[in-house]
Amino acid sequence: AYYQGRLMNRTLDKQGEPVERVRHGFHTPxxxxxxxxxxxxxxxxxxxxxxxxxxPNSGQSKYTNPSEARALANFLRTLGPxxxxxxxxxxxxxxxxxxSLLSKQxxxxxxxxxxxxxxxxxxxxxxxxxxxxxxxxxxxxNQADVVAIxxxxxxxxxxxxxxxxxxxxxxxxxxxxxxERLLILVGSWDFFLHQVQAVRxxxxxxxxxxxxxxxTLLDEWFRDGRALRIPADxxxxx
Numbered sequence: 001a002y003y004q005g006r007l008m009n010r011t012l013d014k015q016g017e018p019v020e021r022v023r024h025g026f027h028t029p030x031x032x033x034x035x036x037x038x039x040x041x042x043x044x045x046x047x048x049x050x051x052x053x054x055x056p057n058s059g060q061s062k063y064t065n066p067s068e069a070r071a072l073a074n075f076l077r078t079l080g081p082x083x084x085x086x087x088x089x090x091x092x093x094x095x096x097x098x099x100s101l102l103s104k105q106x107x108x109x110x111x112x113x114x115x116x117x118x119x120x121x122x123x124x125x126x127x128x129x130x131x132x133x134x135x136x137x138x139x140x141x142n143q144a145d146v147v148a149i150x151x152x153x154x155x156x157x158x159x160x161x162x163x164x165x166x167x168x169x170x171x172x173x174x175x176x177x178x179x180e181r182l183l184i185l186v187g188s189w190d191f192f193l194h195q196v197q198a199v200r201x202x203x204x205x206x207x208x209x210x211x212x213x214x215x216t217l218l219d220e221w222f223r224d225g226r227a228l229r230i231p232a233d234x235x236x237x238x
Contacts (some may be wrong), residue, residue: 001213002173002193025084037183037227040071044190045154062097068150068186069105071232082113087145090118091133098152099133106131118144136175147179149186159198160208169210211223
């Protein structure tokens with residue numbers, strides 16, 4: 001989507017199987033084994049008003065999406081087995097208010113043994129009582145074994161006008177390229193399909209071409225089993 005095919009894939013062996021260093025080792029939830037990308041599918045707000053983004057029109061200065069924070073917390077509770085991944089977890093969002101919400105929501109969420117939280121580029125000793133989530137921009141230049149990203153945007157705006165600064169190719173490139181073993185994307189698949197439906201892949205000059213390319217590739221991978229899309233669990237847990 002971003003490098004015109006110039007990148008070399010070094011994550012497969014001669015038989016086309018993933019090399020050991022990129023296997024995350026998780027078997028649950030069902031279907032996750034040997035899948036490098038999982039999409040936690042939150043309903044489009046057109047079909048479920050509780051998943052609508054909360055933003056400036058609601059009296060807030062920045063965008064948040066509480067349903068995505070719950071979905072990610074519930075997903076992390078199901079990751080297993082213990083010891084499946086001896087590595088780091090980073091949680092990202094494009095908006096700082098969502099980062100704060102994720103930090104609060106995930107603070108008491110149990111993680112499988114062996115998976116540790118990635119602090120990022122700057123020390124966060126002053127927030128030691130919070131789960132250290134990060135904005136996408138602040139995490140640029142860093143990486144983690146497992147990266148979970150709350151995409152936040154979920155609205156009923158016209159085609160191509162509901163993405164906010166997710167329509168920035170540079171920001172999306174950073175967002176999608178931080179994970180070494182497992183990438184977890186939390187958002188409404190139907191919403192993103194709707195936003196890019198007018199983009200033609202044969203015309204790379206269109207502003208949302210790279211986003212359309214990503215959605216098209218993911219759709220192919222969901223269909224042939226190379227990636228996993230599962231319904232998000234939006235229940236509140238005590």
